[in-house]
Amino acid sequence: MTALLDLLQSQIGDGEIAQLSRNLGANPDQVRKAVAGALPLLVSGLAENAKQPQGAASLASALERDHDGGILDQLGSFLGSGSAADGAGILGHVFGQRSPAAAKGVGQLSGLDAGKAGQLLAMLAPIVLGALGRMKQERSMAPGDLGDLLGRERDNLRQRGGGQDLLTSLLDRDGDGSVMDDALEIGGGLLGSFFKGR
Numbered sequence: 709m710t711a712l713l714d715l716l717q718s719q720i721g722d723g724e725i726a727q728l729s730r731n732l733g734a735n736p737d738q739v740r741k742a743v744a745g746a747l748p749l750l751v752s753g754l755a756e757n758a759k760q761p762q763g764a765a766s767l768a769s770a771l772e773r774d775h776d777g778g779i780l781d782q783l784g785s786f787l788g789s790g791s792a793a794d795g796a797g798i799l800g801h802v803f804g805q806r807s808p809a810a811a812k813g814v815g816q817l818s819g820l821d822a823g824k825a826g827q828l829l830a831m832l833a834p835i836v837l838g839a840l841g842r843m844k845q846e847r848s849m850a851p852g853d854l855g856d857l858l859g860r861e862r863d864n865l866r867q868r869g870g871g872q873d874l875l876t877s878l879l880d881r882d883g884d885g886s887v888m889d890d891a892l893e894i895g896g897g898l899l900g901s902f903f904k905g906r
Contacts, residue, residue, distance in 0.1 A: 712861050715839045716747055719780055727787040728831065732824045742818035742828050748865050749810060750836045753802040755858035764855035768844070777842025779834055787831070795830030798837060
């Protein structure tokens with residue numbers, strides 16, 4: 709397991725899955741599958757944005773300003789509120805116009821409808837940034853270090869794909885300038901390996 713995803717998995721257990729399921733009015737097994745697909749997708753989107761110095765600097769600034777990791781200490785309260793407003797803004801920064809495509813892809817992997825998958829992504833986005841913000845603080849990471857960390861996370865995801873070139877899948881396979889449509893071609897087998905046994 710990669711460092712960031714390992715931290716996220718330690719935070720999102722059965723209780724959190726149950727809470728997310730109640731918020732969405734969805735089957736817990738579907739939500740578990742959706743979370744397992746959404747987290748790598750979010751991390752990969754962040755990695756894509758942070759691979760350029762300007763993107764890494766913007767991410768570092770956002771983490772310092774709004775995402776110090778405190779959300780991880782109040783996860784039950786955050787999930788209990790059911791609020792996804794902040795997360796929707798984060799998704800806009802991470803995925804841009806491809807946010808609906810990301811939601812559709814997570815829905816296809818899990819069986820959730822695209823609307824609920826989009827809500828789930830919006831609820832998970834602040835948690836992912838919170839985990840990243842905590843790691844940034846604990847390791848005193850500069851913007852370039854963030855980009856390096858996220859790049860390693862993406863490389864580790866590729867390795868977990870059983871030899872499949874996940875990095876290529878997450879980048880611009882069809883040459884249209886967007887990673888999102890390519891990311892959604894990742895097989896459910898890799899994404900489903902997350903949270904196994906939960």
